[in-house]
Amino acid sequence: MSKPKVFEKPIGVKDYLPHAVAKMRKVERQALDCMSRWGYEQIVTPTMEFYDTVGVASSTSDQKLFKLLNNRGTTLVLRSDMTAPIARVVSSLLKETPFPLRLSYHANVFRAIEEEAGRDAEFYQTGVELVGDPSAEADAEVVALAIASLKAAGVERFKIAIGHVGFLNGLFEEALPGQPEAQESLKAFLLGRDYVGYREQLRSLSLTEPVQRELEGILRLRGGQEICDQAMQLSEDATAKSAIRHLCEIWDVLKAYGVCDHVLIDLTMIGDFSYYTGMTFEGYAADLGFPVVSGGRYDNLLTQFGRPAPATGFAIKTTRILELLDGEEEEQPERVLIGYDAKGRSEALAEAQRLRAQGAIVVTERIEAGDADGLKACREGFADVVTFIGGSKGEQAK
Amino acid sequence: MSKPKVFEKPIGVKDYLPHAVAKMRKVERQALDCMSRWGYEQIVTPTMEFYDTVGVASSTSDQKLFKLLNNRGTTLVLRSDMTAPIARVVSSLLKETPFPLRLSYHANVFRAIEEEAGRDAEFYQTGVELVGDPSAEADAEVVALAIASLKAAGVERFKIAIGHVGFLNGLFEEALPGQPEAQESLKAFLLGRDYVGYREQLRSLSLTEPVQRELEGILRLRGGQEICDQAMQLSEDATAKSAIRHLCEIWDVLKAYGVCDHVLIDLTMIGDFSYYTGMTFEGYAADLGFPVVSGGRYDNLLTQFGRPAPATGFAIKTTRILELLDGEEEEQPERVLIGYDAKGRSEALAEAQRLRAQGAIVVTERIEAGDADGLKACREGFADVVTFIGGSKGEQAK
Numbered sequence: 001m002s003k004p005k006v007f008e009k010p011i012g013v014k015d016y017l018p019h020a021v022a023k024m025r026k027v028e029r030q031a032l033d034c035m036s037r038w039g040y041e042q043i044v045t046p047t048m049e050f051y052d053t054v055g056v057a058s059s060t061s062d063q064k065l066f067k068l069l070n071n072r073g074t075t076l077v078l079r080s081d082m083t084a085p086i087a088r089v090v091s092s093l094l095k096e097t098p099f100p101l102r103l104s105y106h107a108n109v110f111r112a113i114e115e116e117a118g119r120d121a122e123f124y125q126t127g128v129e130l131v132g133d134p135s136a137e138a139d140a141e142v143v144a145l146a147i148a149s150l151k152a153a154g155v156e157r158f159k160i161a162i163g164h165v166g167f168l169n170g171l172f173e174e175a176l177p178g179q180p181e182a183q184e185s186l187k188a189f190l191l192g193r194d195y196v197g198y199r200e201q202l203r204s205l206s207l208t209e210p211v212q213r214e215l216e217g218i219l220r221l222r223g224g225q226e227i228c229d230q231a232m233q234l235s236e237d238a239t240a241k242s243a244i245r246h247l248c249e250i251w252d253v254l255k256a257y258g259v260c261d262h263v264l265i266d267l268t269m270i271g272d273f274s275y276y277t278g279m280t281f282e283g284y285a286a287d288l289g290f291p292v293v294s295g296g297r298y299d300n301l302l303t304q305f306g307r308p309a310p311a312t313g314f315a316i317k318t319t320r321i322l323e324l325l326d327g328e329e330e331e332q333p334e335r336v337l338i339g340y341d342a343k344g345r346s347e348a349l350a351e352a353q354r355l356r357a358q359g360a361i362v363v364t365e366r367i368e369a370g371d372a373d374g375l376k377a378c379r380e381g382f383a384d385v386v387t388f389i390g391g392s393k394g395e396q397a398k
Numbered sequence: 399m400s401k402p403k404v405f406e407k408p409i410g411v412k413d414y415l416p417h418a419v420a421k422m423r424k425v426e427r428q429a430l431d432c433m434s435r436w437g438y439e440q441i442v443t444p445t446m447e448f449y450d451t452v453g454v455a456s457s458t459s460d461q462k463l464f465k466l467l468n469n470r471g472t473t474l475v476l477r478s479d480m481t482a483p484i485a486r487v488v489s490s491l492l493k494e495t496p497f498p499l500r501l502s503y504h505a506n507v508f509r510a511i512e513e514e515a516g517r518d519a520e521f522y523q524t525g526v527e528l529v530g531d532p533s534a535e536a537d538a539e540v541v542a543l544a545i546a547s548l549k550a551a552g553v554e555r556f557k558i559a560i561g562h563v564g565f566l567n568g569l570f571e572e573a574l575p576g577q578p579e580a581q582e583s584l585k586a587f588l589l590g591r592d593y594v595g596y597r598e599q600l601r602s603l604s605l606t607e608p609v610q611r612e613l614e615g616i617l618r619l620r621g622g623q624e625i626c627d628q629a630m631q632l633s634e635d636a637t638a639k640s641a642i643r644h645l646c647e648i649w650d651v652l653k654a655y656g657v658c659d660h661v662l663i664d665l666t667m668i669g670d671f672s673y674y675t676g677m678t679f680e681g682y683a684a685d686l687g688f689p690v691v692s693g694g695r696y697d698n699l700l701t702q703f704g705r706p707a708p709a710t711g712f713a714i715k716t717t718r719i720l721e722l723l724d725g726e727e728e729e730q731p732e733r734v735l736i737g738y739d740a741k742g743r744s745e746a747l748a749e750a751q752r753l754r755a756q757g758a759i760v761v762t763e764r765i766e767a768g769d770a771d772g773l774k775a776c777r778e779g780f781a782d783v784v785t786f787i788g789g790s791k792g793e794q795a796k
């Protein structure tokens with residue numbers, strides 16, 4: 001193994017320079033503020049968790065977890081999402097707090113392997129969990145909040161696609177009873193949005209023509225509430241029908257929120273987290289090929305931590321959103337450069353303090369006695385340059 | 399190795415519940431805002447760095463580094479401070495940016511082993527680095543900024559002790575020439591603030607009486623600028639004298655900043671980072687037995703990353719400061735609970751949107767048709783409870 005060069009950092013992780021940090025901080029603040037106004041309170045959990053608890057409960061596959069050993073020889077993981085850690089907190093520190101619990105977070109999460117696909121091994125998420133409410137109302141609340149948070153963060157053009165794991169589970173069990181492998185392979189194609197592969201796989205399964213037509217037909221099940229009516233005709237399976245009814249209720253609530261312009265029903269959608277049990281959703285922004293938000297219902301995860309409860313939530317991919325916000329600038333306070341020599345020091349530093357108290361950004365620089373030009377190198381970017389030299393104040397051209 | 403219980407987290411790491419997070423976020427924001435007004439711009443670096451670069455350059459001993467392997471078999475570390483990562487960025491992404499560079503950060507850092515001493519294995523720091531300025535003026539700027547940042551964060555009563563590694567280096571080399579082990583053992587006692595141990599060690603070294611008196615005398619070298627005069631008498635060593643002169647200059651600048659009330663010179667002080675080359679300082683708050691801030695000059699670290707430059711900076715121990723701020727509360731916006739049934743839904747959700755736009759915190763809850771008492775369980779903590787039932791709005795007693 002050759003040694004990395006001194007100035008290198010690991011593949012898949014990033015440095016964020018001041019301009020990018022300002023943007024990220026703004027997105028973070030605006031999204032968290034929005035979540036706070038909806039009654040979601042922020043929590044912070046450790047970067048490291050036990051592999052045997054949070055690591056195993058997370059939906060991240062084993063090979064994608066960053067693992068390390070602590071001094072006692074116990075395996076730890078770098079958290080791969082915030083849902084499992086929050087489930088742990090809900091079941092321990094918050095175990096006496098009554099449901100429903102509304103919690104928010106902004107956190108970096110870690111995925112190994114992804115680096116090789118050119119994806120980030122560490123990235124930031126801003127999200128919520130609504131724990132203890134099984135209703136379609138709760139599902140609609142988190143979808144509406146995801147929309148409000150994206151807007152608050154400055155994302156203008158986006159669509160949220162909503163699906164339900166129960167629909168595909170029911171439909172596939174009806175069409176391919178007792179063939180879990182065939183079912184899983186079809187789901188894998190849908191998860192990867194590989195519709196050509198899905199069709200080819202269907203043909204390879206030697207299904208009856210009506211069944212094949214039915215399973216091909218779901219690829220067209222994308223649109224408004226009318227999709228629910230069409231889907232109801234497609235399957236007699238009770239699980240599938242119940243899923244459709246739930247989605248239909250969610251749509252009704254989203255209509256009341258007035259956000260249906262941003263939503264479409266997509267029954268081919270499978271959330272990428274194995275712990276999802278009901279509604280799932282993903283948000284796509286114009287011109288970006290990957291989701292900017294994903295979420296869904298996970299009614300079994302809390303059971304693994306000893307406090308069974310239904311739950312639903314989402315995570316905005318904060319670092320991905322930054323790409324959408326290029327060119328948007330926060331208004332910057334005035335920047336002033338103050339140069340001084342030994343004699344002008346007290347006056348210069350007092351002036352700096354005064355200006356900072358007024359909200360200005362002030363950089364102070366010692367220059368040699370009388371050398372008013374000593375500041376030349378760093379005048380760029382300053383609205384004002386002031387010198388205190390030999391005891392007298394002077395304004396300078398930039 | 400027994401498996402951890404499902405609700406457990408690793409030793410040495412913490413969950414922060416909403417009340418603590420609100421406090422931590424406030425400290426973070428206020429300190430970063432203060433640093434920004436002094437012209438320091440925020441950067442974010444990855445949690446993981448190469449062991450062979452940042453890991454080795456950091457001043458954290460090898461056994462205190464959390465190590466892990468990436469998929470290519472290269473050893474990574476969880477960053478143990480922000481100084482080495484920032485040195486890497488200054489030498490790579492920012493290598494064309496002229497000095498002086500003023501950078502700030504708020505970040506979690508990691509130390510293994512510490513967990514066994516009941517200390518945090520993961521904690522937050524908020525700090526700055528001023529790169530490219532070798533002057534006493536620059537050292538004084540970071541000390542004055544540390545004071546301003548602590549005040550901005552709400553810490554009222556604290557003292558900053560300033561020392562200089564050159565003084566003890568010079569003094570000990572003069573008193574114990576060619577005896578590096580004896581010198582190091584004395585420094586270790588001073589670093590641990592074990593003055594009894596220091597005196598015993600002195601006696602064991604069979605020094606001449608004047609030398610022993612001199613080395614015992616430094617324990618009394620704590621106070622204002624007069625300490626510099628006393629220290630000047632103590633040693634003829636050029637390195638020691640140059641260190642004292644530098645401290646004396648820093649004191650002059652701190653006087654101009656008007657912050658000497660918060661500062662004392664302590665010539666027994668050794669920074670806990672091996673890369674310090676000049677002035678070092680630590681801040682102690684009333685009633686806390688550990689530093690709330692530490693910093694110093696490190697003029698050789700950047701060389702390791704290929705862009706030699708003098709540098710000085712500090713890190714506030716953000717999570718430790720929280721203990722000082724108990725009871726201080728941010729003013730909370732009004733909290734409103736809105737209950738609604740199917741008929742009142744649209745009106746209720748529109749009202750929620752209106753109130754949130756005004757800055758209120760609004761939680762909405764679906765209740766069964768006509769069941770105005772269905773909300774009872776969660777009324778606590780809400781200034782207002784409003785119901786939209788059967789199409790009509792009602793205000794409710796809390």
